[in-house]
Amino acid sequence: MATITQTDTIKTITTHYIDGAFVESHGREVMDIIKPTNGQVIGRVTLGDEEDTRRAIAAAKRAFTSFSRTTKEERSRYLRRLHEAVSARIDDLTDVMVEEYGGVVRFARLIVESGVAAFAAAEKGLQELPLKRSWGKTTVTLEPVGVAGLITAWNANALFICLKLASAVAAGCTVVLKPSEMSSLQTRVMVECLNAAGLPKGVFNVVTGLGTVVGAELVRNPDVAKISFTGSVAVGEAIMRDGAATMKRITLELGGKSPTIVLDDAALDKAIPSALILAFMNSGQACAAGTRLLVPRSRLDEVKQAIQEGMRTFTVGDPADPNIMVGPMVSQKQFERVESYIRKGIEEGTEVLVGGEGRPKGLEAGYFVKPTVFVNVKNDMAIAQEEIFGPVLSVIAYDSEDDAIRIANDSKYGLHSAVMGTDLDRARRVASQLRAGRVVINNMTDDPQAPWGGFKYSGVGREYGKYGIEAFLEPKAILE
Ligand code: NAD
Numbered sequence: 001m002a003t004i005t006q007t008d009t010i011k012t013i014t015t016h017y018i019d020g021a022f023v024e025s026h027g028r029e030v031m032d033i034i035k036p037t038n039g040q041v042i043g044r045v046t047l048g049d050e051e052d053t054r055r056a057i058a059a060a061k062r063a064f065t066s067f068s069r070t071t072k073e074e075r076s077r078y079l080r081r082l083h084e085a086v087s088a089r090i091d092d093l094t095d096v097m098v099e100e101y102g103g104v105v106r107f108a109r110l111i112v113e114s115g116v117a118a119f120a121a122a123e124k125g126l127q128e129l130p131l132k133r134s135w136g137k138t139t140v141t142l143e144p145v146g147v148a149g150l151i152t153a154w155n156a157n158a159l160f161i162c163l164k165l166a167s168a169v170a171a172g173c174t175v176v177l178k179p180s181e182m183s184s185l186q187t188r189v190m191v192e193c194l195n196a197a198g199l200p201k202g203v204f205n206v207v208t209g210l211g212t213v214v215g216a217e218l219v220r221n222p223d224v225a226k227i228s229f230t231g232s233v234a235v236g237e238a239i240m241r242d243g244a245a246t247m248k249r250i251t252l253e254l255g256g257k258s259p260t261i262v263l264d265d266a267a268l269d270k271a272i273p274s275a276l277i278l279a280f281m282n283s284g285q286a287c288a289a290g291t292r293l294l295v296p297r298s299r300l301d302e303v304k305q306a307i308q309e310g311m312r313t314f315t316v317g318d319p320a321d322p323n324i325m326v327g328p329m330v331s332q333k334q335f336e337r338v339e340s341y342i343r344k345g346i347e348e349g350t351e352v353l354v355g356g357e358g359r360p361k362g363l364e365a366g367y368f369v370k371p372t373v374f375v376n377v378k379n380d381m382a383i384a385q386e387e388i389f390g391p392v393l394s395v396i397a398y399d400s401e402d403d404a405i406r407i408a409n410d411s412k413y414g415l416h417s418a419v420m421g422t423d424l425d426r427a428r429r430v431a432s433q434l435r436a437g438r439v440v441i442n443n444m445t446d447d448p449q450a451p452w453g454g455f456k457y458s459g460v461g462r463e464y465g466k467y468g469i470e471a472f473l474e475p476k477a478i479l480e
Contacts, residue, residue, distance in 0.1 A: 009040075010041060010044060011033075011042065011043040011044075011185055012043070013043065013044070013045045013046065013184055013185070013208070014046040016048050016052055016205075016206060016207045017191045017195065017204075017205060017206040018052070018055050018056045018207070019056075019059035019202050019205065020200075020202060021201070023055075025046040025047070025048055025049075025052055026048070026051040026052045027047050027049030027209060028046065028049075029049075030045070031044070031045050031047055031181060031184075033045060033100060034331065034332075035102075035366075036102035036327070036328040036366055036367045037102055037327075037328050037365070037366040037367075038365045038366050039366060039367070042099065042185070043100070043184065043185050045181070045184040045208055047181060047208065047209040047213070047214075048207040048208055048213070049209065049214070052207045053176065053178075053207050053213075053214045053217040053221070054217065054221070056205035056206075057217075057218070057221055057223050057224060059201070059202040059205050060147040060174040060202055060203075060205055061147050061174070061223050063200060063201065063203050064144075064146060064147055064173070064174045066200070067172060067173075067203050068143070068173070068174075070172055072126055072131065075126060075169060075170055076123050076126060076127070078169055078197070078199055079119045079122055079123040079126070079166060079170060080119070081199070082119045082166070082169070082197045082199070083116060083119035084197070085193045085197040086115065086116050086119065086162060086190070086193045086194070086197075087116050088196075089193050090109070090112050090113065090116065092189050093115075093158050093186070093189055093193070094109045094112050096185050096186045096189050097112065097157065097158060097186055098319050098320050098327075099185070099320075100186050101154060101155070101186065102319050102328040102330060102366070103155075103282060103319055103327060104282075104325060105319060105320055105321070105322055106322055106325075107281060107282050111156045111158055111282075112158045114159045115158040115160075115161065115163065117448055118159070118162040118163040118166045118448065118464075119162060119166045121166070121465055122166035122167055122169070122465070122468065124449065124465070125167075125465040125467075125468065126170040126466075126469060129142070137479060137480040138477060138479050139478045139479075140477045140478075141475075141476050142171075142470070142474070142476075143172075143473065143474050143476050144171045144172035144173045144472060144474075145171070145225045145226045145249055146224070146226060147174055147176065147223055147224050147225055147226075148164075148173045148174070148225065148226040148227070148228060149175070149176050149178065149215075149218030149221075149224045149227045149228070150164040150176070150178070150227075150229075151178045151215050151218065151227065151230070151231065151239075152164070152177070152179050152183070152229075152230050152231070153231045153232075154182040155282060155285045155286065155330070155389075156286075157179060157180065157186045157190070158190055160230050161177060161187065161190050162190075163463055164177070164230075164463070165177065165194070165204060166468075167228075167463065167464075167468035167469050167471065167472055168228070168472050170472075171469050171472035172472075174202060174204070174205075175203070175204050175205065176206075176207060176218060177204060177205070177207075178206075178209065178214045178218060179206070179208060180231075181209060181211075182330060182331065184208050187208060211235060215235075216242070219238075219239050219242045219243050220242060220243075220246065222246045224246070224248070225248070225249060226248060226249040226250070226251075226471075226472060227243055227248050227249075227250050228250075228251040228463075228471065229250070229251065229253065230253040230254075230287075231253075231254070232255060233254045236252040236254045236459065236460075239252065240252070240460070250461070251453075251459075251460060251461035251463065252461065253452070253453060253454070253458075253459050254287070254459040255387040255389075255413060256287050256289070256387060256413045256414075256416055256454065257291060257292060257384070257385065257386070257411050257412075257413045258278075258288055258289060258291060258292065258413070258417055258418070258436070259290065259292045259293075259294055259408035259411070259417050259434075260279070260290035260292070260418040260420065261404045261408055261417070261419045261420065261430060262293065262294065262303065262421075263296070263401070263404075263419065263422075263423075263426065263427060263430065266420045268302055268303065268306045269306070270420075270442075272306035272307055272310050273313075274418075274443050275420065276311065276314065276393075278290030278444050279391070280325065280391050280393070281444070283319075283327045283329070284326070284338075284371070284388070284390045284391030284392060285329065285330060285334070285389050285390065287415055287416075288438075290416070290417075291387075291392065291393055291394060292394050292407075292408075292411075293395045293396065294396050294397075294398050294404050294408060295398070296398060296399075297397040297398065297399055300375075300395075304375060307353060307373055307395070311373065314326055314391075316360045316368055316370065316371060317360075317363060326371050326391050328363075329369060331367060334389065334390065337388070337389070337390070338369045338388060338390030338392065339369060341382070341386070341392055342355070342356065342357050342369070342370075342372050342392060343357055344382050344383055345374045345377075345381075345392070348377075348381045348382065349376075350374040350375065350376050350377050350383070351374065351375045352372065352373075353373040353375045354372060354373040355370035355372030355391075355392075356370055356372060357370075358370065369391065370391075371392075372391065373393045374392070374393070376395075377394040377395060377396050378396070379410055379411075381394075384396060385411065387413070401426075404430070405430060405433045405434065409434065411456075412456055413458045414435045414436045414455030414456040414458050415438070415453075415454040415455075415459070416437070416438050416440075417431070417434045418444070419439060419441050419442070420441075421441075421442070424441070427441045435455050435456065436455055437451065437458065437459075448464055448465060449464065449465035449466070451463070451464055451465070452464045453467075
């Protein structure tokens with residue numbers, strides 16, 4: 001099915017996906033999609049309005065009546081079909097992520113594969129989650145909460161859509177998805193996959209549009225019971241505030257300023273390359289990016305040397321090239337934001353160990369920045385406290401294990417952390433004292449059954465596996 005029309009090199013999308021069909025947008029505003037490697041227009045998307053959103057909500061509400069009564073087995077079957085349908089187009093989904101978002105190909109593929117894995121993880125989570133428990137004369141069932149509004153960010157579009165949809169479907173909820181408007185081309189390929197899975201019509205609906213229009217309607221509409229949101233703290237706060245009027249159930253996956261603690265017994269030849277991957281993954285546009293590197297003051301010189309060596313592999317350039325590690329920023333706005341923080345870091349009196357202001361040589365056309373490492377950073381500086389969302393790493397020296405833990409926790413965020421060390425018991429002891437939703441020891445690793453989400457300003461609630469499904473369920477007790 002051709003759902004994208006292409007004239008020369010510009011792709012045009014004028015439809016949304018509502019009630020099992022691609023339907024023309026009621027909203028008329030058109031937005032350009034810009035390719036981040038060269039600033040050229042590669043797409044035009046017609047943005048949905050409140051009317052499109054209400055039509056999608058009505059379709060989801062109609063479908064909820066029967067979908068909410070499906071059995072675990074039926075929903076498992078749908079999850080398997082979704083898994084198959086998205087698996088079949090991993091290459092296409094990767095290519096469009098590279099083109100529209102500028103994600104480096106090796107990482108973009110991992111993101112898409114994680115999205116595919118989310119359906120299998122939800123199926124497993126559903127099997128492990130008892131939806132009914134009885135004792136004495138009491139029976140407790142976990143029931144789908146209702147129509148869910150799913151609102152996503154632009155930095156890992158495929159993953160967010162699959163993850164949220166998988167949990168909602170597993171729970172028996174129907175959904176209206178509002179992807180980031182900046183991910184419209186990626187979303188369209190994804191919706192073609194989801195459509196191919198053949199779920200009952202109305203179970204998932206997709207309206208592309210602005211957050212302040214489509215997103216706001218989802219948040220205020222009384223027929224939407226739940227919002228699952230991934231994005232910035234500022235918008236998360238607005239959703240919580242505005243959602244209160246209709247008593248929304250709310251999951252918020254927000255920002256981070258994650259610490260990586262290198263303990264003094266760490267093998268630097270392993271710890272520093274791992275720490276650099278944590279910091280610069282997805283070109284630094286990652287909520288979990290380990291952007292504060294906490295190192296023992298006694299080993300600072302060795303660390304600086306290891307970083308300089310390690311950074312040679314963090315090449316910047318065309319994200320379609322499999323040898324490239326850092327791609328462009330997603331937009332001009334994001335480019336300016338990252339540059340302004342690099343300037344701020346210099347003004348705050350830190351030492352620029354690697355990178356600095358301005359575009360890398362030969363990459364003047366796109367939104368490229370230089371991967372930058374600051375040393376002599378104090379944890380109260382803006383570059384250590386505020387989420388930059390770009391390839392900028394702050395190295396902070398500490399004096400003792402307790403000092404490292406104190407600095408790590410001295411942040412408004414608490415999404416992700418890492419501990420690097422040779423003595424595993426000690427690393428575990430440090431990990432247990434970190435105020436973060438997830439801590440990895442010695443390497444970036446993942447487990448789709450483990451919960452994902454933040455302490456403090458990093459969010460409310462959890463995603464993944466059974467924890468993610470529970471967020472779309474409501475306990476009900478029947479007492480005889
Ligand atoms: P954003 O908050 O600007 O936008 C996120 C989504 O919200 C978009 O779809 C946007 O259109 C929509 N939106 C905007 N205003 C809205 C409103 N008033 N009501 C409803 N929806 C609205 O964030 P972004 O710039 O797209 O993404 C970057 C942020 O996302 C970073 O802070 C990053 O840390 C965070 N993030 C968090 C996670 C996580 O899992 N915790 C993952 C990825 C990104």
